[in-house]
Amino acid sequence: MCTTTHFRSRTCRHHWLQIRTQCWPGHGFNTCPTFGDGVAREASPLVTVAGRCPACVMPGQYDMHLVRMIVDIQDRVRWGLGPSRGDPGCECGVM
Incomplete structure (x- = not known):
């Protein structure tokens, strides 16, 4: 299983995941079978950096196989028998 690090830029305020x-x-x-299988995993460690994100430094030119920009972060609480979407339970979110 590939592991990632969650980065946040103090300069441009963007978030991104990078293969660690x-x-x-x-x-x-693009090729690791653990991404996109719908199974919830432990969150990646958050690292705050002083520089700009890869999308601001090299627009459209960074390697999307190793770096993915985070578009939205949703904080939700889930009660149930497991963390994955297919596990029985109830998911709550504040709108």
Whole structure:
């Protein structure tokens, strides 16, 4: 399973995930089977950086296989038998 780090820029205020450790050489967001399988996992550690995010430094030119911009962060609470979408339970969110 590839592991990621959650970065936040103090300069442009953007958030992004970056592959920290590859589970296999060449794996990343596009090829690692653990991304997009619908199973909830522990959140990545948050690191605040002073510089700008990859999208501001190199618009459209950063490697999307190793870096993904975070568009929205939703804080929700879930009660149930497991953290994944398919597990029985109730999810609550403040709107």
